[in-house]
Amino acid sequence: MENFEFFNPTRIIFGRDTEKKIGKILEKDDVEKVLFVYGKSSIKETGLYDKVVESLKKEGIEFIEHGGVKPNPVLSHTKEGIEKAKKYKVDAVLAVGGGSVIDEGKTIAVGAKTNKEVWDFFRRKREIKKALPVYVILTLAATGSEMNGFAVITNEETKEKLSISSEHIFPRVSILNPELTFTVSKQYQAYAAVDVLAHVIEYYFSGQYCPNLQNRLIESIIKTVMETTEIILNEPHHYNARAEFMWASTIALNGLTRLGIKGGEFPNHMIAHSLGAIYDLPHGACLSIVIPAWMKWYKDKNRTQFERFAKEIFNANTAEEGIDNLKAWFKKIGAPVSFKDAGVPEKDMDIIVDNAYNIAVVWDMAQKYTREVLTEILKNAKD
Amino acid sequence: MENFEFFNPTRIIFGRDTEKKIGKILEKDDVEKVLFVYGKSSIKETGLYDKVVESLKKEGIEFIEHGGVKPNPVLSHTKEGIEKAKKYKVDAVLAVGGGSVIDEGKTIAVGAKTNKEVWDFFRRKREIKKALPVYVILTLAATGSEMNGFAVITNEETKEKLSISSEHIFPRVSILNPELTFTVSKQYQAYAAVDVLAHVIEYYFSGQYCPNLQNRLIESIIKTVMETTEIILNEPHHYNARAEFMWASTIALNGLTRLGIKGGEFPNHMIAHSLGAIYDLPHGACLSIVIPAWMKWYKDKNRTQFERFAKEIFNANTAEEGIDNLKAWFKKIGAPVSFKDAGVPEKDMDIIVDNAYNIAVVWDMAQKYTREVLTEILKNAKD
Numbered sequence: 016m017e018n019f020e021f022f023n024p025t026r027i028i029f030g031r032d033t034e035k036k037i038g039k040i041l042e043k044d045d046v047e048k049v050l051f052v053y054g055k056s057s058i059k060e061t062g063l064y065d066k067v068v069e070s071l072k073k074e075g076i077e078f079i080e081h082g083g084v085k086p087n088p089v090l091s092h093t094k095e096g097i098e099k100a101k102k103y104k105v106d107a108v109l110a111v112g113g114g115s116v117i118d119e120g121k122t123i124a125v126g127a128k129t130n131k132e133v134w135d136f137f138r139r140k141r142e143i144k145k146a147l148p149v150y151v152i153l154t155l156a157a158t159g160s161e162m163n164g165f166a167v168i169t170n171e172e173t174k175e176k177l178s179i180s181s182e183h184i185f186p187r188v189s190i191l192n193p194e195l196t197f198t199v200s201k202q203y204q205a206y207a208a209v210d211v212l213a214h215v216i217e218y219y220f221s222g223q224y225c226p227n228l229q230n231r232l233i234e235s236i237i238k239t240v241m242e243t244t245e246i247i248l249n250e251p252h253h254y255n256a257r258a259e260f261m262w263a264s265t266i267a268l269n270g271l272t273r274l275g276i277k278g279g280e281f282p283n284h285m286i287a288h289s290l291g292a293i294y295d296l297p298h299g300a301c302l303s304i305v306i307p308a309w310m311k312w313y314k315d316k317n318r319t320q321f322e323r324f325a326k327e328i329f330n331a332n333t334a335e336e337g338i339d340n341l342k343a344w345f346k347k348i349g350a351p352v353s354f355k356d357a358g359v360p361e362k363d364m365d366i367i368v369d370n371a372y373n374i375a376v377v378w379d380m381a382q383k384y385t386r387e388v389l390t391e392i393l394k395n396a397k398d
Numbered sequence: 399m400e401n402f403e404f405f406n407p408t409r410i411i412f413g414r415d416t417e418k419k420i421g422k423i424l425e426k427d428d429v430e431k432v433l434f435v436y437g438k439s440s441i442k443e444t445g446l447y448d449k450v451v452e453s454l455k456k457e458g459i460e461f462i463e464h465g466g467v468k469p470n471p472v473l474s475h476t477k478e479g480i481e482k483a484k485k486y487k488v489d490a491v492l493a494v495g496g497g498s499v500i501d502e503g504k505t506i507a508v509g510a511k512t513n514k515e516v517w518d519f520f521r522r523k524r525e526i527k528k529a530l531p532v533y534v535i536l537t538l539a540a541t542g543s544e545m546n547g548f549a550v551i552t553n554e555e556t557k558e559k560l561s562i563s564s565e566h567i568f569p570r571v572s573i574l575n576p577e578l579t580f581t582v583s584k585q586y587q588a589y590a591a592v593d594v595l596a597h598v599i600e601y602y603f604s605g606q607y608c609p610n611l612q613n614r615l616i617e618s619i620i621k622t623v624m625e626t627t628e629i630i631l632n633e634p635h636h637y638n639a640r641a642e643f644m645w646a647s648t649i650a651l652n653g654l655t656r657l658g659i660k661g662g663e664f665p666n667h668m669i670a671h672s673l674g675a676i677y678d679l680p681h682g683a684c685l686s687i688v689i690p691a692w693m694k695w696y697k698d699k700n701r702t703q704f705e706r707f708a709k710e711i712f713n714a715n716t717a718e719e720g721i722d723n724l725k726a727w728f729k730k731i732g733a734p735v736s737f738k739d740a741g742v743p744e745k746d747m748d749i750i751v752d753n754a755y756n757i758a759v760v761w762d763m764a765q766k767y768t769r770e771v772l773t774e775i776l777k778n779a780k781d
Contacts, residue, residue, distance in 0.1 A: 016641035016642060018412060024405075024407040193399070226642050226645075227642060228622040231621060232618050235615050239611040259658075263611055266654075
């Protein structure tokens with residue numbers, strides 16, 4: 016087991032009706048004015064917006080609205096949020112939504128406390144020293160952003176999709192009510208499932224040594240994600256399935272699953288980010304295209320683990336069968352597994368490779384993921 | 399899945415040589431004077447004491463020693479520590495040892511910040527409002543105290559073994575170096591294994607509903623504990639086995655495994671605490687006696703879960719076989735499974751029942767665990 020450090024101070028409030036507590040939670044923390052960050056109009060349609068407003072008003076908490084966050088949150092809109100946070104001198108950020116809203120909220124929290132260019136933190140030119148406290152009400156279980164110190168933003172001008180990582184952006188409190196995900200469409204549930212699986216399998220496969228305990232924890236999450244997704248696709252209002260999926264998605268990327276693993280990288284996310292930056296495809300859809308392609312390329316570098324995966328998850332015998340089964344499962348739940356499925360033109364291959372390579376440079380992975388290697392991987396995703 | 403709240407702010411520094419960081423960690427937190435709490439002379443024999451002192455001195459951190467903590471830490475010695483902490487106005491407590499040392503350290507941290515009788519917190523007459531920060535260097539992986547807000551102390555006068563629970567006593571930082579457990583004897587490794595298993599199976603069996611995700615996480619820990627204990631008993635210096643066991647023991651009782659379970663109690667601990675209070679037996683030895691006895695009494699109240707356990711852990715078919723296999727495994731690793739094994743006189747039955755019943759009253763479990771029920775359970779442990 017490799018040396019590691021683990022720290023995760025986010026307080027989770029999980030369960031039915033918990034969103035009504037937001038006013039009291041903020042009041043207890045002496046928050047007087049928040050930037051209320053959200054996405055499209057869906058939180059208004061579901062009634063969540065009204066509930067949040069009611070809870071805030073009840074405790075006398077002022078709020079400045081910052082709606083309209085996009086699914087792949089963009090830098091320009093984030094900067095507008097930073098300006099508002101500064102102008103109105105808010106004490107905290109309240110992000111009500113999925114990973115995109117939380118990530119934009121976290122970035123605003125960082126930007127509000129500095130006069131420096133916020134994109135510099137993403138380019139890793141500058142270290143994050145402070146941020147406003149972030150509070151979350153989660154409406155889409157997928158990214159794990161509700162309990163980690165990461166945020167991903169797309170710079171539309173440069174077509175870069177990059178991330179920040181800091182202890183200062185762990186949400187202070189995250190409210191997780193599985194009922195708020197009842198309205199997540201089948202398509203987005205499929206993407207979410209792929210995203211969660213991707214979070215746990217990156218290190219599991221790409222690490223040089225994965226302790227058995229970690230193998231087991233990761234496989235527990237994989238089994239739960241697959242089991243509950245199948246239930247959810249049939250019964251979108253199944254509370255326990257939504258709840259288990261939600262909590263599985265949170266612990267998949269809260270730091271726990273990667274502890275003690277030797278080596279390990281996020282190659283699938285790296286390539287998927289490039290697809291997401293260029294085509295504005297949902298993150299999960301990018302991943303379901305990339306993962307089987309990457310696995311096909313990588314499998315012989317860690318055959319034992321691929322065989323373990325095949326056995327544990329699909330009761331299959333070979334690495335190849337494990338990959339085929341996973342690809343078939345992605346198809347079954349309605350996630351694309353090729354460029355063709357997602358309508359990505361094959362002629363764009365070089366553009367995608369270039370973009371992915373640029374991320375590889377920022378992530379310090381360019382030595383392994385050269386343009387040639389990236390081309391080889393992406394060719395596996397043609398159809 | 400039941401509503402829950404999860405919060406665990408302890409920072410874990412895990413791995414080889416990490417104990418040397420203690421001085422720097424305290425210095426960074428502006429700690430100038432600590433109460434250095436430890437047990438018997440073993441940390442002096444292993445050289446750990448010298449390493450800690452060197453690290454503290456290097457950073458100019460003053461320390462007041464409070465050694466001699468007993469395996470079942472007692473109130474009188476804890477009170478001496480509280481007096482020292484107050485007299486020397488320490489900023490923090492540094493506990494170097496296993497669960498007993500940490501628990502006494504936590505209690506001192508509470509006592510140092512109040513002029514009230516510290517035992518009142520254990521009798522749940524008073525709520526803990528503050529405590530000194532606690533830092534830990536772990537030398538025995540078992541209790542999970544290094545990453546939770548619990549502490550157990552024995553009042554020798556009243557023969558009560560009671561616990562406190564508070565967010566204020568989560569260790570600020572816990573240093574976990576598996577190498578420091580190389581010298582843990584085979585006997586104590588066996589007790590530790592039983593203790594960790596006990597931490598995860600209490601809710602798993604006694605809950606009315608256990609989500610599949612939690613079932614899987616718990617079974618992952620059980621399998622890891624059993625697998626690594628067998629390796630450790632053969633090869634005490636096996637780093638990875640010690641490391642996986644250590645981390646499994648930490649996450650077994652850091653709050654994660656019980657989330658979302660409906661109902662759930664700690665009946666085995668309740669009864670084991672009474673044995674520990676009366677006979678000063680190691681906690682793990684008390685548990686290995688109690689668990690099979692309790693299971694035999696309880697199994698028909700939750701047969702499905704006992705059958706699941708039998709299948710998952712032992713590939714056995716019936717609830718009874720699962721229990722028999724577990725009891726046999728306890729025996730195999732050298733843990734006692736009856737009063738006879740542990741030298742507890744059968745004639746003391748009424749005294750044990752009375753003591754356990756008193757804990758049941760404090761823990762609000764006396765309605766279910768009447769004297770009659772406790773007698774019935776304990777009779778299963780006769781031989």
